[in-house]
Amino acid sequence: MRRLLNTLYVTLDGAYLRKDGLNVVAEVAGEEKLRVPLHMLGSVAVFGRVSLSPALMGALAEAGIVSAFFSMNGRFLARVEGPVSGNILLRREQYRRMDDPAGCVAVARAMVAAKALNQRGLLQRALRDHGVGLSEDARAAMAAAVERMRDIAARAAHETDLDRLRGHEGEAAALYFGVFGHALRVPDPGIVFRGRSRRPPMDPVNALLSFVYTMLVHDCRGALEGVGLDPAAGFLHRMRPGRPSMALDLMEELRANLADRLVLSLLNRREIGIADFRVMENGAVLLAEDSRKTVLTAWQERKKEEIEHPFLKERTSLGLLPHLQASLLARTLRGDLDAYPPMIWK
Template identity: 70%
Template sequence: MRRLLNTLYVSTEGAYVRKDGENAVVEIDGLEKLRAPLHLLGGVICFGRANMSPALMGACAERGVTAAFFTENGKFLARVEGPVSGNVLLRREQYRRGDAPTECGAIVCAIVAAKAQNQRTVLKRAARDHGQGLATADLARLDAAQIRLRDIARRAVHLSDVDQLRGLEGEAAQRYFEVFPLMQRTEEPALRFVRRSRRPPLDPINALLSFLYTLLTHDCRSALEGVGLDPAAGFLHRLRPGRPSLALDLMEELRAPMVDRLALSLTNRGQIQVRDFRSMENGATVLTDTARKAVLVAWQERKKQEIEHPFLGEKTPLGLLPHVQARLFARTLRGDLDFYPPMIWR
């Protein structure tokens, strides 16, 4: 396995990244804050009002270092490439592996196993934090769901048939959402989870989950575009016109720890209440404008929190995890990694 190249993420407002010899230099208010040798970089990614000098963009293009730009919220804006780009080869390999049952299954098994394990981690944390307030029967249900999710994760890593893996992924989702209400502390009946509903969400908690899932999907899609992958050509999710299947694949690893825990925190702490939702004529439930802004603020704060990436062994803000995983996925397709290392939460 080859050594992973580093990616330089620049997110401070007003930061300027320039070329100095064979280095990328980050300046804030005219003061040098960081210096990184170009030969150690795999990408330079700027968020929001961070800027990059034309000289550095040219140097990155010559060396095959990705130079990409995103909004503050992570929406992909542009990518600077030289005359010879590996993206067409990367996407060709992406399409080839998607059509190769064994290679496709190797990627899907990692995604499904990580999803089930991460759902289990969320349940375990809820049992640890709130288990004393649960009835004995409910605590037993939570424990049984954890065990089943553990078994699903273990089974997934030994399978290569994509249809079987899709069945396991569906079972993991079913088992997880069956006990989702046991993680809720709110006493408001209208905020209690009954069942998962989408397109449209029919109650407040589903409306909150769907809105947050949309934000996460957006971040995953932008991250994939930033490394040159086709967000529509997925492996776990079937291909459909207009569906960002690969972004949905990537989201499965991050869904429970990033979105579900935030939704539970917002409702359990009373930060989001019934008055923050309104019903539409078609039966859908949506967030009010004020509540949507509050959720966006909470989402941005959540993305600032750091964890240690289990594969890289480095502290990483949650908001950059889609970009990290997208880069790992691209390197797997290029053959730099022997396997795709999914994000597994500890």
């Protein structure tokens, strides 16, 4: 249980929240674990098997405090809120910006710059930890990509044109995935990466990336819905029917350290191997059904790890990052923050 950005996040299985005077009390097996005054909360987000007393739900709604419910895996389930809500104003601002290229780029450039810096950081880490085992050409290629991605991030952070910003993002992605395969330390000739292929994935690495990205965008979508934003109305990704464009925007700054590092760890530690994939008739490579459980378990364990949030200066679990960034984005759109603070790993 943790309070961040005036939101109480409850992830402890079996927790019970009740009202005690003007306080929210969190209990587990009858033992009080946390007590927070109602006036210090803006919302309550609960994950998994967490119960709220009817009296508390009524008090939260009356005080204008939103209760958001998620599955243990982060899937958005429902929101409970009182009759007076600012969500329509929040979404109106989101839609207004979506139709205004200048409004889009003001937020999207922070996401793109953060994505490039985080991808650069992953490559730097791979060079530092395992560069000795690489060929001279591979080390040179990775070092060149690291240097160019720093320049791309700097350009993206000051870009004022949305189309050029998308060009910066595409350039950084091409550089990153052009050398991503050098971060693999797997002797199996079947585990190779020659570039990003999505629909369908054409090799095991792409299959694993796509699977983990699906889980990340799922978490980002739930986080946006939890704060009252429309996950389909994005600023960087163009709107298409059925496409969660804003969730795709939000996940960009989280991909490298939440998803890509997990993929590299699973492969480099031999937790996932060539036997965990199957090849379809059209050449697509998919993760086998039983092996998905291994990846899902690793994903949930990864989300339990903690870091210090660079903007909030507080400890948080990785699994709460989509929710914190969604909340920061909502505050930016409301005008509470001068600019959106993206998640940049140190």
